[in-house]
Amino acid sequence: MAIIERHREEVAIQGAELPQILLPTNCPGCGLGLAGDELRANNYVCINCGHHFRLGADVWIQLIADGGSWQERWADVRSHDLLNWTVPKRYQETVETLLEEGLNESVRTGTCTLAGRPIWLATFDFGFVGGTLSIVAGERLARGMEQATSTGVPYVLVSASGGARMQEGVLALMQLAKVNATVGKMNAAGVPYFSILTDPTFGGTAASLALLGDINIAEPGAAIGFTGPRVIKQATYADLPAGFQSAEFQLAHGQVDMVVPRNELRPLLAHLLEMYP
Amino acid sequence: MSVWEIVELARHQDRPYSLDYIRRLAPDFIELHGDRLSADDPALVGGIGTWHDRTTLFLGHQKGRTLKERVARNWGMMHPEGYRKALRLAHHAAKFGFPIVSLIDTPGAYPGAGAEERGIAAAIATAIMEWFEISVPIVAAVIGEGGSGGALGMGVADRVIMLENSIYSVASPEAAASIVWRDNSRKVEAAEQLQLTSREIVAMGVVEEVVAEPQGSASTDYDAAARALDEALWRYMRPLLDQTPSQLLQQRYDRFRYIDSLVQAEPHFGPKID
Numbered sequence: 001m002a003i004i005e006r007h008r009e010e011v012a013i014q015g016a017e018l019p020q021i022l023l024p025t026n027c028p029g030c031g032l033g034l035a036g037d038e039l040r041a042n043n044y045v046c047i048n049c050g051h052h053f054r055l056g057a058d059v060w061i062q063l064i065a066d067g068g069s070w071q072e073r074w075a076d077v078r079s080h081d082l083l084n085w086t087v088p089k090r091y092q093e094t095v096e097t098l099l100e101e102g103l104n105e106s107v108r109t110g111t112c113t114l115a116g117r118p119i120w121l122a123t124f125d126f127g128f129v130g131g132t133l134s135i136v137a138g139e140r141l142a143r144g145m146e147q148a149t150s151t152g153v154p155y156v157l158v159s160a161s162g163g164a165r166m167q168e169g170v171l172a173l174m175q176l177a178k179v180n181a182t183v184g185k186m187n188a189a190g191v192p193y194f195s196i197l198t199d200p201t202f203g204g205t206a207a208s209l210a211l212l213g214d215i216n217i218a219e220p221g222a223a224i225g226f227t228g229p230r231v232i233k234q235a236t237y238a239d240l241p242a243g244f245q246s247a248e249f250q251l252a253h254g255q256v257d258m259v260v261p262r263n264e265l266r267p268l269l270a271h272l273l274e275m276y277p
Numbered sequence: 278m279s280v281w282e283i284v285e286l287a288r289h290q291d292r293p294y295s296l297d298y299i300r301r302l303a304p305d306f307i308e309l310h311g312d313r314l315s316a317d318d319p320a321l322v323g324g325i326g327t328w329h330d331r332t333t334l335f336l337g338h339q340k341g342r343t344l345k346e347r348v349a350r351n352w353g354m355m356h357p358e359g360y361r362k363a364l365r366l367a368h369h370a371a372k373f374g375f376p377i378v379s380l381i382d383t384p385g386a387y388p389g390a391g392a393e394e395r396g397i398a399a400a401i402a403t404a405i406m407e408w409f410e411i412s413v414p415i416v417a418a419v420i421g422e423g424g425s426g427g428a429l430g431m432g433v434a435d436r437v438i439m440l441e442n443s444i445y446s447v448a449s450p451e452a453a454a455s456i457v458w459r460d461n462s463r464k465v466e467a468a469e470q471l472q473l474t475s476r477e478i479v480a481m482g483v484v485e486e487v488v489a490e491p492q493g494s495a496s497t498d499y500d501a502a503a504r505a506l507d508e509a510l511w512r513y514m515r516p517l518l519d520q521t522p523s524q525l526l527q528q529r530y531d532r533f534r535y536i537d538s539l540v541q542a543e544p545h546f547g548p549k550i551d
Contacts, residue, residue, distance in 0.1 A: 082481075082540055083472050088458060135537050142534060164426075166453045169472050170483050171540065173447040176426060177433050177533040180406040185530075187406075204447075206398035207386075207426040212406060226398035226426070227388035231455065235388045245393060255396050 017067075018043065019058050027051050029221075043262045052219045052262055054199055057108045057125035060158045064121055064266065065112035072110040074143055079105075079136040083169050091167040094129065103128045106161065107137035109144040111153070115270035120148040123158040124205070132165035133204050138175030141209065145182035154192040154273060159210040162228075163203015176208040183212045192276035194269060197224050197247070197256065215272065216256040217265070218247035224255070281465045283474050284450060286442040287421050288384075291496040293503070294353075295322055295337025295380040298420065301503035302378070302510075303328045306335065309369075311362060318359030320351045320383070321431070323366045325375065329511055331518075334370035336363055336431060337380035340421075353422075354387040357400035360430050364404055367411045376514055379417040379431050384449055386427030401430040408433035409529055414517035416510050419443045419475075419484070420495075425452070435529050436513040437483070439475040440506065441490040445483070446473035482539045485513065 018040055026033055029051025039046065043063065044053040055063070061070050085091035106129060109122040122144055124131040141157075148155040164172040186193050195213025197206075199222035206226055210216075218224060225245035232238060243249050247259045260268055278286075286292070299306050303326025311317040323336045338355070341347035370377050386397055405426075408415070417434035423445035439445060448456065450468035455461040472478070475487040488509045495502035517525065535541070 079540065080543060083470060085470050087466060087470065135540055139537075139541070162456075164447050166447060166457055166467075166471070169447055169481075170445050170478055171481060171537050173425065173429055174483060174533065174536045176402075176429055177405055178536065180402065181409050181530050181533050184406050184409045204426050207401040207430075208405060209402070211399040211402050224398075225393050226386065226401070227393065231388050231452065232390060232393070234455075234461075236390065238390050240390060244390065253394055253396060255399055 018062050021053070021055065021059060023053070045262050050220060050261065052199065052221060054126055054160060056103070056127050057123045060123040061108070061110075061112070061121065063262070064114060064123075064156065064158070064269070066114060066116065069112040070110055070121075071112065072108060074109065074140050075104055077105075077136050077139055079134055079168070081167070082171065083167065085167040094167075098128050105136045105140070106131045106134055106165070107140050109140045114156070114266070114273060117270075117273045118153050119273065120144045120153050120155045121158075122156070124160045126160040126162075126200070129165055129167070131159075131161035131205070132163060133161060133172060133175050133179075133208070134165040134168050135171055135175065137165075138172075138178045141179045142182045145179070145186055148191050149182070149185045149189045152189065152191060154194065154276065155186060156194050156196070156269065157209060157213065158196045158198060159201045159205055160198045161201055161203070161205035161210070163205055163207075173204065176204050179209045180212065183209050192272075194272060196265065197250075198222050200224070202226065202228055211255060214276075215258075217268070218250060218256040218259050220247055220259050220261055222247040224250045280469045280474060283442055284444055284468050286494050286496075287444045289494075289496055290342055292421055293495050293499045294342075295335075295339050295382060295420065297499055298380060298503050298506055299324075299326065299335045299337060301500065302326065302507050303333065303335065309366060311365075312358045313365055314358070314361055316356075316358040318356050318362055319349055320353050320355045320387075321359035321363055323362060328378070329515075332373070332375050334366055334375045334377045335380070336366065336377065337420075338383040338428075338431065340382060351387060353383045354385060355383065355427060355430070356387050356392050357395045357397045360400040360404040363431060364407050367408070371411050371413050374413055376413055376518065377411070377415040377434075378510055378514070379415060379434060381417060381419045381423050381428045381432050381445075382421035382443075383424050383427050383431075384422055385424035385452070386430065401426045404430045405433055409526065409533075412522035412526060414514055414520070414525060415529075416514045416517070418488070418506060418510060419445050420506070422449075424449050433529070433533065435517055435525060435532065436485050438486045438488055438509050438513065439478060439484050440488050440495060440502070441475055442494050443475055444473040445475075445478045446471050483536060
């Protein structure tokens with residue numbers, strides 16, 4: 001993309017400064033043995049085959065935000081086990097263990113700048129109960145979108161989610177309506193909304209805000225869809241073709257505007273923020 | 278009655294389906310077809326009828342009783358075209374000021390390759406968002422199964438009620454078991470954990486009312502079940518007819534924006550918006 005060339009220098013992602021993540025010994029894409037530092041310097045994209053590794057919210061925030069500009073909001077909003085969910089594991093325990101491990105719910109949100117321009121940023125974390133949309137996640141998303149609406153600041157979402165969280169029952173389902181209502185408010189106010197879909201984005205998250213961006217941007221090879229392939233096979237006995245529900249499949253089927261490698265993402269967003277002031 | 282018995286009642290093939298109710302509520306019902314893009318989804322019926330002296334748009338998932346009917350109706354599981362048809366008809370109703378009654382009875386949206394290829398996720402997402410822009414009163418009722426995003430795609434309304442032996446769930450018990458245990462045979466346990474019965478859903482503040490069914494469930498007396506549904510739907514619809522479009526849309530927004538207010542009021546949820 002030539003249009004973003006001029007942004008490349010000023011907004012290149014500083015991969016070497018990203019947090020370390022847990023990595024397999026070999027690339028799941030090509031089987032090549034992985035050198036952690038080299039991979040990190042390349043923003044966790046395999047140098048050999050271009051496989052995009054899944055990233056947590058902490059890495060995404062560093063990937064998108066200008067250094068030192070991130071201001072997290074509503075990090076102290078906490079849910080609890082409202083359904084008294086006990087099997088196979090107590091939900092309360094699951095959540096508390098993840099919090100102790102340093103993850104703060106499936107969505108984190110806040111403000112930052114990108115190439116000097118203010119944005120609202122929300123990012124899912126697949127490591128927290130599969131990035132599932134919960135009451136806390138929905139509340140953080142909705143509050144951020146309401147603030148973006150009232151201030152006119154562009155909204156950027158990074159999704160990686162299995163869908164709505166089973167352990168919060170029908171109230172998790174209701175989050176789809178809650179966040180879509182606030183997407184509608186941004187639309188009415190003319191607030192730009194850029195949605196970045198990463199591997200994987202499924203279920204209630206795909207069927208709500210993730211596919212409602214003014215521009216939907218998918219990462220190469222990301223699996224994106226409503227029903228997961230395992231359930232489709234169980235329900236319909238269909239043989240699914242290779243590449244079914246990939247980012248490239250969704251591009252071909254008109255669901256996303258573009259498939260953009262991670263290394264191009266920040267320059268692209270910087271340019272889009274100029275074009276949608 | 279056990280939770281699983283309620284699930285079985287909600288899904289029972291003798292249970293009245295949307296058309297059984299709509300034809301009793303509005304005997305002059307005229308069905309309208311098609312999404313004006315590519316298809317007509319038979320899993321979702323829509324049309325106009327006179328209800329309490331007023332032209333009303335009726336929408337409803339439709340299941341089938343015989344095998345042939347079930348196949349034709351795709352077990353009440355909508356494809357993307359169904360959501361697009363529903364929204365087309367909703368805009369039609371808004372143009373003429375017709376109130377909307379939406380009857381929900383689906384295991385979920387269709388989990389098939391074709392639905393994925395034609396954008397089921399975006400179709401549901403767009404439907405859920407656009408319901409917030411339809412400037413006429415909408416009352417929805419879960420009459421059997423309220424399954425997942427497929428149900429919510431038809432369930433954004435000003436008031437939502439549930440028949441006594443209906444269920445409303447983030448996922449079907451089978452799907453939830455498959456997600457949580459990777460074993461869909463643990464559906465009974467999943468159903469108990471999900472709190473999907475009408476009494477549990479109304480206690481969470483997600484629906485306004487549980488409508489009592491005739492003795493022995495709606496299956497035993499379609500006319501009595503339809504009268505009970507009619508009475509409750511109209512009781513919620515009538516005051517909405519006096520509201521201005523902007524009042525309706527603001528209240529619909531607030532209804533879903535704060536639908537989890539019971540949870541948000543808990544001290545450990547955290548501080549209110551600053």
